[in-house]
Amino acid sequence: MKKLWHRLALLALLLNISGNLFAQDDSLLGLLGEEETGDKVVNAFKSPRVINAHSMEMLDAGALDFRILHRFGKINQGFYDMFGLDNASMRMGFDYGLTPNLTVGIGRSTSRKELDGFLKYRLLWQSRGSKSVPVSVVLVGGLTHNGLKEPFASLEIEPNFARRTAYYTQAIVGRKFSEKFSAQLVPTWLHRNIVENELESNDMVALGMGLRYKFVKRVALVVDYYYAFNRFPDDPTYNPTSIGFDIDTGGHVFQLHFSNAVGMNERAFLTDANGSWLNGEIQFGFNLSRVFQLKEKNKKS
Template sequence: MTKTLLLLSMLSSALAFSQEDLLKDIDTIKTNTENSQPAFKALQIVTGQSTKLSAKNEWYIVVAHRFGDISTGFKNFFGLDDASTKLGVIYGATDWLSLNLSRETNQKTFELGGKYRLLEQNDSFPLNVVGYNVMAINTDLDKDNYPHLQFGDRLSYLTQALISRRFSDDFSLQLTPSYVHKNLYEPNIEDKNQFLAGLGGRYKISKRISINAEYFVNFDNHSFYKNPLSLGMDIETGGHVFQLLFSNSQLNSDIGYLTNATGNWGKGHIYFGFNLYRVF
């Protein structure tokens, strides 16, 4: 398993560096003091959101890919035969508000969201505080299975407070209390209302590379699903951040990632993937 993870990381890192001529500068926030610089270089820590926002009038195209369970080995070519993709756009309406729309192949889920800055770390305040709200529409639900299905049953909602601190050039931490509400749910395996708490961080190990990690605890005692745990690597190429990751949750959507993780790190049931942003 260790050799497999190492091989995939090396191959993916080589791919990321080969894209350097294509990727443009997206880190457009300009600051005058060390404390006012963003806590994270990317819009996501791993899969969960970070306190970084897009700049005013910027458009991002988002491509996020999660392969299948790597523990299947050559049977499914270490998960490459079973993948889930998310395509999305993010627009910086202002320097403190961004709007996003995405669609994921797994469960055919659309998500509409907004991220907005409430407080910013600077010389007089120690934290970044950002709000994040999402509405998801599960278009995979079928009336053959749910004869009384209404449009409202397809909807679920996420509210998060993203609270981060940049301790130094190399190290940042973020606390993420979260609330999820699902209109349609299976009471035997999960609750309608779920509360989670997440902790994520970034540590820079070289000029271009940082190691990221995040973990969310779901306080739903009935949940069949696992707590999502993810490890990632940020590779900065000309100001752009390309993210490689391993996670026990295959889903890319915010709500799916948090509440539908099925992998088990202890048994090697994990998923490899990447996040790629292109700014216009």
């Protein structure tokens, strides 16, 4: 199964590279419902994700975003494991724009064989002019489901549906400050039905941050980070920190990044054992996004 995942990831990478050779000069953002219409502020981020985290961007109605998140092993594993390249984990997902302000998505991760799903709704859209709105506000709610055969073997409890499930909700408050710089804050609440340590809370409260700085027309630096307020004091896990570069190739967004988080959904990167940047416990990875317009776009949207 691992070989199959690796082959799928490599195939997606090859398709992306070949697509670059024939890409026309039209941005993926045209498929994200981000045309310059009215006084709406657009193109704050290049895609609906920063790296791990959701961004304030939305898909257009009828747009399907096929997304592969791929992360290798820790770079401090040394030359024997090719600095982590011999090991990998990934998430494959499909997001669909039901309306310009409502997106639904599903995904599956190799880590814990976890399924996840979410709903994303834009409450406010940053705009200028006589009816100016200073920020965009996007609400996200989702769940994850652990697919391992014996996820709680150490606890000796029955792994029923409810115990396998975790939930999260968050509000993304973001602003595009200039053509080059955008930022967002993401207050987040996460609930796990089962935790492995009885002294640990089932609920986690965290504050996320996403940044984007555009160097040139099609390349931008992106950062996402989450600070967990009530992490268990003896938990050696570090807060998830990811840094990368978005490359818009016309129809694709190809991202190269480094992260101390192995997991690629909210439950995973907030609660799993993240490594230390200072000790080299970070992974190199890439994200691929390809958007297909399945329905004719509404010009008025």
